[in-house]
Amino acid sequence: MTDRDELGNSVLRSAARLTRWASRNASFDVPMAQTRLLALVEELEPARISTLATADHTSQPTMSLQVQRLEAEGWTERVPDPADARASLVSLTAAGSAALGRARRARLEALSPVFEQLDAEAIARLEVAVAALDDLLARAANTTS
Numbered sequence: 001m002t003d004r005d006e007l008g009n010s011v012l013r014s015a016a017r018l019t020r021w022a023s024r025n026a027s028f029d030v031p032m033a034q035t036r037l038l039a040l041v042e043e044l045e046p047a048r049i050s051t052l053a054t055a056d057h058t059s060q061p062t063m064s065l066q067v068q069r070l071e072a073e074g075w076t077e078r079v080p081d082p083a084d085a086r087a088s089l090v091s092l093t094a095a096g097s098a099a100l101g102r103a104r105r106a107r108l109e110a111l112s113p114v115f116e117q118l119d120a121e122a123i124a125r126l127e128v129a130v131a132a133l134d135d136l137l138a139r140a141a142n143t144t145s
Contacts, residue, residue, distance in 0.1 A: 011133070022107035034075075035103040037066055038096055041076055046089035048081065075099050 023032055030038070040055055041047065047055075053063035067090055070076040075096030078088040092100070118126070 011136070015133070019107075022111050025110035026103075026106035027109075028103055028106050030099045030103045032103075033066075034070060034073075035100065037070060038075060038092065038100040038103075041067075041070070041090055041092055041096070042100060045091040046079070047091075048087050048089060052090065070096065073099070 028035065037052075037056070040052060044051060044055060049060055049063050049067060052067070053060045056063060058066075067076060067078075071078070073095070075093055076090050077093050078090055081087040081089050115123075
């Protein structure tokens with residue numbers, strides 16, 4: 001494995017571990033699986049069920065059921081796809097955006113006491129790391145588009 005491969009694995013592993021830690025230590029009013037799907041819808045909206053299923057590595061029937069659960073909560077809505085009247089597009093509602101925002105705030109609240117322990121140098125390093133991650137995400141988006 002090359003140094004870049006090792007770095008890539010380290011970035012992915014650390015980001016995933018931090019997200020899981022914050023989620024485990026947060027108090028949610030939205031189930032974590034639904035929060036994750038809300039974030040996916042937000043990222044890809046408006047999106048067909050097939051697009052969401054592919055992005056989530058799940059089947060279309062499973063994704064349809066998950067989206068139905070979000071719709072029952074009033075967090076997503078479907079509208080006809082103008083490119084194909086047989087299909088629909090899924091988007092967040094205002095209530096869905098609010099639910100996702102609450103979940104994100106809950107994770108941030110879990111992490112805030114840790115941030116309070118950091119000195120200025122550690123904060124500066126994190127700011128550089130976030131900029132690097134944002135750059136990596138922008139490049140990744142350009143690669144897959």
